[in-house]
Amino acid sequence: MGRAIFYYSAETSWYDFGADHPFKPERSQKTFELCHRYGLLGYPHTSVKSPSPLERKYLLFAHSNEYLDAVSRVGRGEIFEDMLRFGIGSEDNPPLKGIYEWSRRCAGATWEGIVTLLENEADVAFNPLGGFHHAHHSQAEGFCYINDLVIAIREALNRGARVTYIDIDAHHGNGVQEAFYGEDRVQVISMHESGRYLFPHTGYADETGEGKGKGFTVNIPLPPKTDDELYLKAFYEISLPLIKRFEPDILVAQLGADTMISDPLTDLMLTNNSYIKMIDELRKTCQKILATGGGGYDIYRTARCWTLAWAVLTGLDPRDEFAGLVGGMMFGPEMEVGSLYDYPYSVKGPDKEKARQEVEKTLAFLSHQFHL
DSSP: OOOEEEEOOHHHHTOOOOTTOSOOTTHHHHHHHHHHHTTOSSSTTEEEEOOOOOOHHHHTTTSOHHHHHHHHHHHTTOOOGGGGGGTOSSSSSOOOTTHHHHHHHHHHHHHHHHHHHHTTSOSEEEETTOOOTTOBTTBOBTTBSSOHHHHHHHHHHHTTOOEEEEEOSSSOOHHHHHHHTTOSSEEEEEEEEOTTTSTTOOOOTTOOOOGGGTTSEEEEEEOTTOBHHHHHHHIIIIIHHHHHHHOOSEEEEEOOOTTBTTOTTOOOBBOHHHHHHHHHHHHHHOSOEEEEOOOOSSHHHHHHHHHHHHHHHHTOOOOOTTTTSTTOSOOGGGTTTSSSSOOOOOOOHHHHHHHHHHHHHHHHHHHHHTTO
């Protein structure tokens, strides 16, 4: 098993978006604690690194100078009318003191992760405080200020690598798609709740790239009530064959966990059983994987998802060292089921039939579009 790096900082994990904001960076700390609890750290092939702030010259891979200036001013505590032009000042993207430095550290972990893969210092890098796939060239959006994913992928392109980006967040990865829509060296695959029902209202099946990038963007929009069975059907029939056909040097995976059945912001009905099956297949398909967090607003279920993701990516078996001890078994993330793994669940009746019909229609269109 190759070397794997987990990027973590207690300081960045406790950054606060506000009591009423759904984005809670502490999910990262919960994940780190669970990885410790289940014996998934401390092996010769695993290491934990604290992220460093990313230099501005790399931030420019994804963003304009004037946008970075605006985020920097907001980070220093300035409030100014022009910030609204850059998407800052909304409920989703409030003007937060310290946001520029915090975002630089989050992006630093993702950038450093891909560099370690490119330089063969690791085979897996995981940054749970990454995956800010909505940030645009000159605008914040959807809780995202700095698009760490675009920065990392551009670094890989600059070094001659072919990259598959797969996004399993419930929300469409619009900022990443936008950045590489005309690029044939990056395959962008997004599996998400359809934009007909959910922010950012993009990512339709007929969005497949432009120019030399035509055919290198793949969107799999899914209806509400999509469960494990239907999601895996889409993954196995569309995503996995296309990744294998593209043969990437590096796979960048945005592992948002807001597809889970209990997520308060979305309408998909997955359990982490399908989630870890997908990650296991991705691990077998590409030897170099950069994984990030993303959405996930049930913080305990999200922490369980990301702990299991780390276990699969590192080839380790999670074992509760405290099982059977008084007071040792139940802790926030496992309270619901008594373990890291969810109970199986499937949608039944008319809801399932309606979802199945929509999914099968979409898959038929994509199979024809991509000659599968």
